[in-house]
Amino acid sequence: xxxxxxxxxxxxxxxxxxxxxxxxxxxxxxxxxxxxxxxxxxxxxxxxxxxxxxxxxxxxxxxxxxxxxxxxxxxxxxxxxxxxxxxxxxxxxxxxxxxxxxxxxxxxxxxxxxx
Amino acid sequence: xxxxxxxxxxxxxxxxxxxxxxxxxxxxxxxxxxxxxxxxxxxxxxxxxxxxxxxxxxxxxxxxxxxxxxxxxxxxxxxxxxxxxxxxxxxxxxxxxxxxxxxxxxxxxxxxx
Numbered sequence: 001x002x003x004x005x006x007x008x009x010x011x012x013x014x015x016x017x018x019x020x021x022x023x024x025x026x027x028x029x030x031x032x033x034x035x036x037x038x039x040x041x042x043x044x045x046x047x048x049x050x051x052x053x054x055x056x057x058x059x060x061x062x063x064x065x066x067x068x069x070x071x072x073x074x075x076x077x078x079x080x081x082x083x084x085x086x087x088x089x090x091x092x093x094x095x096x097x098x099x100x101x102x103x104x105x106x107x108x109x110x111x112x113x114x115x
Numbered sequence: 116x117x118x119x120x121x122x123x124x125x126x127x128x129x130x131x132x133x134x135x136x137x138x139x140x141x142x143x144x145x146x147x148x149x150x151x152x153x154x155x156x157x158x159x160x161x162x163x164x165x166x167x168x169x170x171x172x173x174x175x176x177x178x179x180x181x182x183x184x185x186x187x188x189x190x191x192x193x194x195x196x197x198x199x200x201x202x203x204x205x206x207x208x209x210x211x212x213x214x215x216x217x218x219x220x221x222x223x224x225x226x227x228x
Binding site: 033043106 | 214
């Protein structure tokens with residue numbers, strides 16, 4: 001398997017623009033997680049899905065952030081409008097089951113810079 | 116209750132030394148404690164994990180020590196090498212009924228030749 005695939009790898013945009021990050025989880029995995037990593041706050045869980053259904057979005061910072069998982073092989077994280085403080089590395093991860101029993105596999109991340 | 120506190124924030128060790136990274140938790144319901152390793156430009160990857168029914172687990176040069184009464188666990192790297200230079204995250208979760216991991220803030224480890 002190719003592992004978790006994220007695109008784009010780098011995104012530079014201007015404040016106010018819409019940004020869409022994409023993720024393809026490992027085939028057969030039924031959990032998908034979106035994380036944000038910054039120097040100040042470390043690795044934060046934004047939202048996760050089970051069988052394409054959002055389970056916990058308590059980590060989503062504001063209404064400007066939204067995530068969807070239309071099918072088992074694709075998810076998006078959208079920021080609209082983007083702000084400079086959204087600059088971070090965004091990771092998608094997937095797992096075959098509960099965190100306490102199954103490893104989470106992370107993608108390579110998308111480095112977002114909002115000017 | 117859901118926090119995992121990690122220290123130190125950064126660590127520099129000479130090759131061959133034994134870096135030690137510490138984590139502490141409050142929630143006594145946590146019962147699965149993995150460590151993730153992250154190289155620059157990559158996503159974190161599972162390194163080693165422990166459950167609280169044992170006090171120590173070794174995998175190669177990596178050892179987790181677990182102290183259930185103190186609610187602390189630590190990562191030791193034996194015979195450290197420059198290739199071990201990375202950011203290390205501890206984490207915790209419930210073994211049942213909770214799908215997510217709570218991560219520590221990370222330790223940037225540098226092994227100098």
